[in-house]
Amino acid sequence: MTTIAVRGIRLHVEVIGHGPPLVLMHGGPGADHWTLLPFRRLADRFTLIFYDHRCNGRSTGAPVSSMTWENLTADADALRARLGYERWAVLGHSFGGKVALEYALRHPDRLTRLILLDTGGDSWWERVNAPAVLARRGFPAKKVELARRWFTGGTAPAEFLSTLIRLGSAYDPYTSWPAVLRDAFAKRRLRARPEAQIFGFGTLMPGWSVMDRLGGITAPTLVLAGRDDFIFPPEHQAQLAAGIPGARLEIVERAGHNPHDERTAEVMTAVAAFLGADVTPEGVT
Secondary structure, three states: OEEEEEOOEEEEEEEEEOOOEEEEEOOOOOOOHHHHHHHHHHHHOOEEEEEOOOOOOOOEOOOHHHOOHHHHHHHHHHHHHHHOOOOEEEEEEOHHHHHHHHHHHHOHHHEEEEEEEOOOOEOHHHHHHHHHHHHHOOOOHHHHHHHHHHOOOOOOHHHHHHHHHHOHHHHOOOOOHHHHHHHHHHOOOOOOOHHHHHHHHHHHOOOOEOOOOHHHOOOOEEEEEEOOOOOOOHHHHHHHHHHOOOOEEEEEOOOOOOHHHHOHHHHHHHHHHHHOOOOOOOOOO
16 A cells, blocks of 8 residues: 555555556545455456545545545546556446546546446435435334435534444345454454545535436446445436446345445456456455
């Protein structure tokens, strides 16, 4: 791991593996690249570039108010240039998928492929629809309200981790408590940034949408998501794929918002095949 100076900030970056370059944009906001830990299994097929968005994880040098779509996408492209890649494949999960969508629209000539993993093209889905989905699925009213506050930037910094834990069964409905503990141990180096979560959901994303611009995406695109994702459900994934010329849609059964954690082998195989490595990655279980 290292930090790389771009555009007046320092991005926390890890580059591993060999082969064609794939940059991975993590979710959140307020999380870091350790949430994408399972993708390290693809290092025998691809050069993987993990990094923390500005104001997230261990990236430093900018106030949270600088976390704009323009800066987030310009940071990524500056990182590409610093690493010496003319083009690269881009994978974005959740919030990182929104950054990836904006990146694909702003820097179309820099992508070889685009993978959108459990993400959305309109902020309505998390702000309005996600709490409603939890209510329909029978979650208690207190948890529904917790989700509403979380996705509108109303969570206090001191509540960040406890809220994530309480919403865990909604995010990962097929994950047992032993698996949760194993995952927490594996990701023990994760650096949470509550201020980025609050700013992102409270200021950056209200009113945001790219649904009317999806036709401008020119890179071959895979839309991949868990069947039981309460934030960006299959009906939105279908809309997302339908709006992007030639996009492929794959729904992962028995998985929620993080299918790379709950159905790791299936997700890794789908990603590798889409990027051109048709052999199942070594070490995938």
